[in-house]
Amino acid sequence: MPVKQQPDWNKYANVNLLHKLHQDGLLNDDAFVAAKKILRPSSAWFSWANQLLLIIGVTLVLAGVIFFFAYNWAQMGKFQKFALIELSIVSCIVASFFRGAEQLSGKTLILSASVLCGVLLAVYGQIYQTGADSFELFRGWAFLIFGWVIVSEFAALWFLWLVIVNTGVILFWLQVGEPGHAIDYEWLCLAIGIINSSALALWETGLKKEFRWLTSKWLQPILLITILVSLSIPCIDLIINSYDSYDKPSSITFYISAIWVLATSAGYLYYRNNKRRMTPIALITMNYSVILLTLIGKIMFYNNHGNAGTALLFAFIIICVVGGATVFLKKVNIAMTAKSREIDK
């Protein structure tokens, strides 16, 4: 059932609402075109296209630079290579200084310099082959660009930094932890969970302090999904292997499962009562549904594989769990919308 939302007469108009009014026959064609031109004038289109050209253009140039050094030019001396990259890094930073770090082009230049730092480290590894593990490159890279990440006030650069840190941690586990089973995979999940939870907490703090550069919404669901996935894997492992006498889960699996319960409950309460944001609540609810269904499925199908009745019952249980989650989310949405309106008044 569609959720009823009242488009308040005095609320801000937007393109979606205009389309809805037009589609419902409440707004005629000419009025729709005129109204849309006011909401989305040519200058808005121009600035959108401009940003797009900048982002794609810079991405292509950086990809070209990475490919250029990946080719490992034999004719090029090592000092020439270093000089070229270092000169590019310095040029990006100087240009960003003159352009202004508050401009998108200035921020993009800092991002380019940060990517080039990674290229510099890769070329260093190419020239002086020390046999070091590749996680060290990511560790050094994250360390080197951290200052720029702080001053840039650019969500995309924070995201790049988090990708580098996460990749470094995963590579560390693959290259140091996993061989010889020195470190259980649960510790990797915990580390990923902690890193991304800290980033999410910082992001929320930044929003509270009204940092304008953090208002874009795309980073939050990515961080939350990463946290939920990393903490859910040991939980699912615990459910699936808890009956198994040969492959009993270790104690860290229990602790992480407890952390998952605490983190999701705290997250739900925070986003429900404090922030009133639906996307995180929906993600947490979906996560609960998956864990609950895994638990029910394990109980039902344990020693009961080929039973037709069990399959039918489980199909209905899935419908009930998902239906319940949907009803719950709709109710929460309505309650939060009402609460927000009350506060607005």
Add this chain to the structure above:
Amino acid sequence: MNNKTITIKELLAHPQVLEHINKSEIEQIHYECQRETIQTNDPLYIKILSGVGAWFSAFFLIMFCVLADLLDNSTNATVIGIIFFIAAIFIAKASKATFLDQLALALAIAGNILLVFYHLGIFYNFSFLTPVLIQTTVCLVVYPLYANAVYRYLAPILLALLIAVWIVEEQPAHFIHFLIAAETLLLSLLTINKKIPAKFNPLLYSAATMLPATLLFLNFSQISWWRIEFQTPIQVSSVLVTAFTIYLFIHLAGGAKHLREPWLITAIGTSALLGAFTTPGIPTAIALLVLGYNYNDRILSGLAYLFLPIFLILYYYSLNVDLAYKSWILAGSGLILLTVRLLAKRFLQPKKDTI
């Protein structure tokens, strides 16, 4: 870049709008706003949750049928599939309760799978055309009868997938261009027509998913590690999607009367160049990006942001040149885009609009 901050009331009172709308229309909009009759669809997360849940419950429903020996011959499977469909339509029409809605969706998905994949033993001379025809019939019959956005989105995608398999297995490779032409036509009809009823929105998203996905398949089939013999000139599809992109730009600009506008010439020229020298997926992803921005539609924008990097990577990957040359091409194309941006800022920037 974002919508201007103006209320609905102020917008309708704006002189440019006011000259096209009379007082009674404004009162009607006001009245409808007060009555709360304007309903928004379920949010995307509910659709995803409901779709994934129904998919898994459909799997266990089919598993139940298999374990209970109900599918021991294809006639039974067909009959059960039809019963599932009828039940889904009946439940959906009889009740709007969430649980029943979810049950109906699971039954519809299970019914669709049974009808398309389980009947195949009936025919001695098996042909991939049969599931195509069945799915076409299912889409034509069920789409108007069963008003569920998730099913309406998934069913046409399955049809396109089956057609693609049929072409790969049994038809000359160039037939794929007919599929791409049909998907392009569908997408253009659904996006360019101003007043398409809301029930076609899922079909629009299907078309917006199917077209780049088919182009991606076409791209993959042309690179060397594709094992099936499936070679066809990619340019035919390039012409089709480039024509669509150019038409879309002209349409969004307000018609052919704006053809002399320098920015429109730039947009058309860029599309033509991209169509001529790159893969057809790139102008398609750009068209989706433009559509997403025009409709302020997150799904269309999301699809564009998903497919654009994939097509870019695939294009540069499949260039038959060495890494060094490729790096020059990549950096060169990036520099061209940055130069276009610089020139556009200097010569084409429109004046700031004021409300």
